[in-house]
Amino acid sequence: MSNTNQGPVTVLGLGMMGAALANAFVQNGNPTTVWNRSAGKADALVAQGAVLAADVRQAIEASPVVVACVSTYEVLNDLLAGAATELKGKVVVNLTSGTPEDARALAVWAEQNGVRYLDGAIMAVPQMIGLPQALIFYAGAQELFAEHEDLLKPLAGTNVYLGTDTGVPMIYDLGLLSLLWSSLAGYFHAVSLVNSAGVSAEAFTPFALTWIEHVITPAIPQSAQEIDSANFETEVSSLGVNKAAIEHLVATSRQLGINSDFSAAIQALIERRVAQGHAGHSLASLVEAFKQG
Ligand SMILES: NC(=O)c1ccc[n+]([C@@H]2O[C@H](COP(=O)([O-])OP(=O)(O)OC[C@H]3O[C@@H](n4cnc5c(N)ncnc54)[C@H](OP(=O)(O)O)[C@@H]3O)[C@@H](O)[C@H]2O)c1
Known part of the structure; x- marks a missing residue:
């Protein structure tokens, strides 16, 4: 999804999904700063024009908007808590998966620390990022989503705002995963029978x-x-x-x-x-x- 909003953005986490997100921003022409615990994962992105930050604080300082995608909320909470000063006044768009309560608790922390927070759930695999069929659910303050909807467009063809309750994207995510696992498990059971x-x-x-x-x-x-x-x-x-x-x-x-x-x-x-x-x-x-x- 190319987009005319080419504002600067930071991506924290360059695992399979984080790297795909950062790559979508780089391809769209957004000045993209990246950070990952294992710095080597940034090499391909740096070759495409991304800037590798030396640490989380430097990464956050580089852009007004920080997109985070690490393994768990526990990991993310620690990373953000260690950079609370740099985060003041910034926007965090968290695309890490967890539970609805994880998302709500982080939103409370963000509010208490002067951070503007959107929670999101990615309903796609990394190779779908940037394509029309990729779907991301978002929640948080409506004006915050409206302000950043264009910036986030390179990530997915469909971006759905679900309201102010930041736990709701994870509820949709878990609901769709339940559907995925149970329908595929039904297929696997069926195949076991016919086999x-x-x-x-x-x-x-x-x-x-x-x-x-x-x-x-x-x-x-x-x-x-x-x-x-x-x-x-x-x-x-x-x-x-x-x-x-x-x-x-x-x-x-x-x-x-x-x-x-x-x-x-x-x-x-x-x-x-x-x-x-x-x-x-x-x-x-x-x-x-x-x-x-
Ligand atoms: N992959 C998918 O299909 C998919 C789809 C939808 C949603 N998601 C969600 O996206 C998130 C990331 O998934 P992924 O596929 O990118 O997983 P991944 O490839 O395993 O990457 C995990 C990321 O978390 C970082 N990390 C883990 N422990 C850390 C720690 N203690 N301190 C700092 N960083 C740490 C890793 O850093 P290192 O590189 O240094 O290990 C890496 O950047 C997860 O919440 C996942 O559920 C993934």
Whole structure:
């Protein structure tokens, strides 16, 4: 995403993601100062025109906006605490992943230390940074986001502001990761089953993709409507029907020596809702089972 806002920016952290972020700024023409614990990771960026700072304080002093992307909030908190004087009046855009509470706590620290803070969650892998399909969620003061939206455009094609609660980007991040892990785990379980019959993953995959397209994808907006209206009446696929079907999945997995923990966990949620009198409700009503802890 090229951008006409070519203001100076500092990037703290040049791991796989931080290096991709710094590279996007350099390619956009932003004067880019970088710092990383292992300085050698800056070599390729310096060759492209980035400036390597000797330490975190010098890196922060170099630019009004500091984009941070290190492994954890614990690491970042230590780095920022060690440069609290230099950070006064600066903008920190934190793209490190953690929990919503990590993000909220850092926002409080920033406020107490005169730092203007935006928290972000990157929904992309490093090779997507700078491309239209990259998505970054942001939260923090609205005027702060509006002021820096253009500067941040080289990082992702889609930048979504989610409000002032800095914990919310991490909630979206964790929600989408939950979707990623559970849907892929479902695929891996399915492949384990078909492998047991001598069917390769590649032979099975076209059917998996068709199933996703025609059954799973339409079920998501349909479920959203049911959840938001709290109306789970269905004549299509009730929890009672699913309860009987998932028993077969768990039993067959066990018979074949395939791990059934994942499907047993879903089975337990279905059984709980059925026991609570919701056998006639749709699968979407499992959201209530999740909320019961
Ligand atoms: N990679 C992805 O696909 C992806 C996608 C979305 C979000 N993220 C998030 O982006 C963040 C960075 O991920 P990454 O993929 O870049 O990880 P990474 O390649 O493992 O890089 C970790 C970074 O943290 C630094 N670091 C770790 N411990 C440190 C310490 N004690 N003091 C100073 N610096 C320290 C590392 O410095 P050294 O180089 O010196 O070790 C490096 O810059 C994570 O929060 C991750 O969850 C990553």
